[in-house]
Amino acid sequence: MATGPVENCGRETAVGYVQEEGNPTDVQQMYKVRRATVYRWLNLEDLRPTKVKTQKPKIDLAALQQDIGQDPGAQL
Template identity: 35%
Template sequence: MAYDLNLRIKVIEFIESGGGITKTSKIFKVGRATIYRWLGREELAATKVENRQGKINIKKLEEDVKNNPAYASKRKS
């Protein structure tokens, strides 16, 4: 889940002004592990994943269906 940059800034500012991690987590409804990750980052802006690999390689699936048409037709019934 992506959090708004303004929320991230408010959370970090709250901690830097003396708020504890657990208290901050409860107030802002953000997990403690998330807060620790934000504290360890140089930039609070969201990171963009350029190339996310899916679980299924579509080209290999198409090739498999083409090579095994009998099995593919059984699955449709």
């Protein structure tokens, strides 16, 4: 069925298939997603993908610059 990333219509198709046929394992294999993903789709009210607006940086850049300024020859 789907060979690339699952789009909104793919989610709707997958959920419809499970609701009619009742077999999440088939959907898992067809869409190459984990079983947990199929069950998460089944519990969603809106199947549209959500866009992440902001992410916190993993490193505090100000603290990193301060550390580099104190000892520029240090290695990680």
